[in-house]
Amino acid sequence: MQRRDRQLGLLYAAPLTLFLVLSFLAPILLVAGFSTMPAKVFDLAHMPDFSAYGEFLRQGYWKSVAWSLGMALVATLILFVICWPLAYGMAKVFKRFTLVLTIGVVMTLFVSENIRLFGWVLTLMKGGLIEGYMRHWFGTGFDGLLYNVPSIVFGLVYVYLPFMLFPLAQGIAMVPDDARQAAYDLGATRWQILREIELPLAAPGILVGSLLCFVLSAGAIAESKLLGGQAVIVIADEVETAFTYGQNWPLGAALAMVLIAIVGGLAIWGIGRADLDRMIGRKG
Amino acid sequence: MSDTTPILRINALTKTFNEFTALHAIDLKVHDGEFLAIVGPSGSGKTTLIRLLVGMDEPSDGSIWLRDQRIDEMPANKRPTCMVFQSLALFPHMTVGQNIEFPLKLRKVAPEDRKARALELLDLLRLPQDYYSKRIDQCSGGERQRVALARALAFDPEILFFDEPLSALDYRLRKALEKELKDLHARTGKTFIYITHSLEEAMVMSDRIAIMRAGRFEQIAPAEEIYARPVSRFVAEFMGEVNLFPIRAGQAEGVTLSPAAASAFGGATGTLMVRPESLQFLEGEEHAELTFAGRIEAEYMLGSRVQYTVTLEGGQTLIAEVLRENAMPGGPGTPVRLGCAAAACHLIAEA
Incomplete structure (x- = not known):
């Protein structure tokens, strides 16, 4: 009976599993295939050619990768710092207000990312909401707050806040109240409780939130285009340019593969190193 | 046990939650080295009392004295007392040794001294030394009890409070641990204040029993006296x-x-x-x-x-x-x- 149930389960799960595997693997394989084509030639029967990867090093695309990863790292750190107290409140303090906050944060996702970012452009640009009011009230303006690295990081923080907040709140909810109280009773200060009890026990939530934010930020393009202008070129921008204006699909594919390899490798390394069950002491 | 100087003195301690009064101006004296059990049915105020005593809550009125020092306004992490929680509240991400060493680490005791003390306490609690590096989730219910006790003793408190720590255990283990706890009290000479709803537990272990009802002490006396000469119908019926x-x-x-x-x-x-x-x-x-x-x-x-x-x-x-x-x-x-x-x-x- 059990065996039959298992077989039925596998059978029911097969279509979705197949779909997920194909939709995950097929694009990667396709991009990997394109990345080994000779430049400006579309030939499915070609010999593998890795010249596009050579261009990555020769033409300084690594700088774009560095900018993407650097800004993703900074954004993830900022997100962690600003989301921790909020997530703590949601998990342990706010009670009914948690639902209101959740709805408020989720509702921002109902509006397209580009439209929300354009809203910030109108707010931060020269002659925009902030600079315009400054000029109106104080008679003096400034060049606006756009087109620099901090504005890109701000955009990343703004867009990916829910991806840090909710996993973090889940992680904090897993910290038993009596473990915190016991540490306090044993003489721990608020800071020691955070360091010794809360952070380690909330580690699964921290890890998931940080990975999500880092991976998404590293591949983000809209923030750098809309808020950053040409302040820095991120790797996703380079990929788009190679596929569109450059009409150099092998180069675009190679850049995409490099990004996938770095971010995917980091994610696998992070998850592999972190034994989530052991972190929270649930391994039997 | 000294008959003269109380280690803990509670004067007219009151706790109210909005309109509800959980503790009605209660008084209590606990002697140094005594094992006092506070017993009462659910809602009698015993958990409220222990939360005030350990500093997890603030009294609405009255005072708590530890020897000659008033402690009711002192935060829990500054009080020289500690508690074994009902859930034990062991830290699941730490090993047995790290749990026991936790209060010593907070006091910045050198790692080698911490380890030596943890091993001593493992011995005292009759746990094998190799448990030092075991994870908490590898320990049985009884072993976890002992680890929680060892951690509390590592703190070296003036008074050790217990909030029904045996309530979740099966009957046989509970009986065995009751005796061990009594034995541990004798060996350490510490003052134990033990909250329970189980009269049997209280009678086996304690020097005196305080029976609580609706936020007041109904009777405080040694077990034999409470059993033979209860002051009220409530105590008589509560005692079996x-x-x-x-x-x-x-x-x-x-x-x-x-x-x-x-x-x-x-x-x-x-x-x-x-x-x-x-x-x-x-x-x-x-x-x-x-x-x-x-x-x-x-x-x-x-x-x-x-x-x-x-x-x-x-x-x-x-x-x-x-x-x-x-x-x-x-x-x-x-x-x-x-x-x-x-x-x-x-x-x-x-x-």
Whole structure:
């Protein structure tokens, strides 16, 4: 009976599993295939050619990768710092207000990312909401707050806040109240409780939130285009340019593969190193 | 245990939650090295009391003194006391050794000294030394209890509080740990204050028992005294199965008193308490100072003892417990007479 149930389960799960595997693997394989084509030639029967990867090093695309990863790292750190107290409140303090906050944060996702970012452009640009009011009230303006690295990081923080907040709140909810109280009773200060009890026990939530934010930020393009202008070129921008204006699909594919390899490798390394069950002491 | 200087003194301690008063200006003195059990039914205020004592909550009024120092406004992490939680509150991400060393690490004790102390405590709690590097989730329920105790002892508190730490364990383990805890108290000489709803636990372990009811102490005394001379019906009933007979002007309905017993209770009004184990079956025309006549309603085997429910001639129900060798043959329906000495009874003088 059990065996039959298992077989039925596998059978029911097969279509979705197949779909997920194909939709995950097929694009990667396709991009990997394109990345080994000779430049400006579309030939499915070609010999593998890795010249596009050579261009990555020769033409300084690594700088774009560095900018993407650097800004993703900074954004993830900022997100962690600003989301921790909020997530703590949601998990342990706010009670009914948690639902209101959740709805408020989720509702921002109902509006397209580009439209929300354009809203910030109108707010931060020269002659925009902030600079315009400054000029109106104080008679003096400034060049606006756009087109620099901090504005890109701000955009990343703004867009990916829910991806840090909710996993973090889940992680904090897993910290038993009596473990915190016991540490306090044993003489721990608020800071020691955070360091010794809360952070380690909330580690699964921290890890998931940080990975999500880092991976998404590293591949983000809209923030750098809309808020950053040409302040820095991120790797996703380079990929788009190679596929569109450059009409150099092998180069675009190679850049995409490099990004996938770095971010995917980091994610696998992070998850592999972190034994989530052991972190929270649930391994039997 | 010193009879003179209390280590803990509570004066008129009150705690209110909005309109509800959980503790009504209670007083208590606990002596150095004493094992005090605070017992009461759910909602009696014992958890509120322990939260105030350890500093997890602030009193609405009154004061708490540790020796000569007032501590009710001192935060929990500054008090020289600590608590073993009901859930034990072990840190699941730490090993047994790290859990035990936690309070020492907070005090910046050198790692090698911390480890030496943790190993000592493992010995004291009869846990093998190799448990030092075991994870908490690899320990059984009883082992976790011992780790929680070891961690609390590593803190070296002036008073160690317990919030029903054995309540989640199975019967056999609980019985074994009760004895171990009593033994540990004797070996460490620390002051233990133990909150429980189990009277049995309190009687096995403690020097004194404080019975709580609706935010007040009903009686504070050694177990034998509370058992034999309860001050109220509530305490008498809380301390186990009991027979209670209203007594008016020296006469109790359903009980025949000998002239000696009648003069002993001379004109008293209150409640006469007779413990089931004080009763014995009477033979023939034999009389006791207190005599009860009726029929056996039910008979229950309790191992070494047999318990009887007897319906008395006046309609009252009497519970009697005798050793198995003194059991009454015949079973339900058998007419019986039971008796006990006046000295084995207790008169609860209450309105």
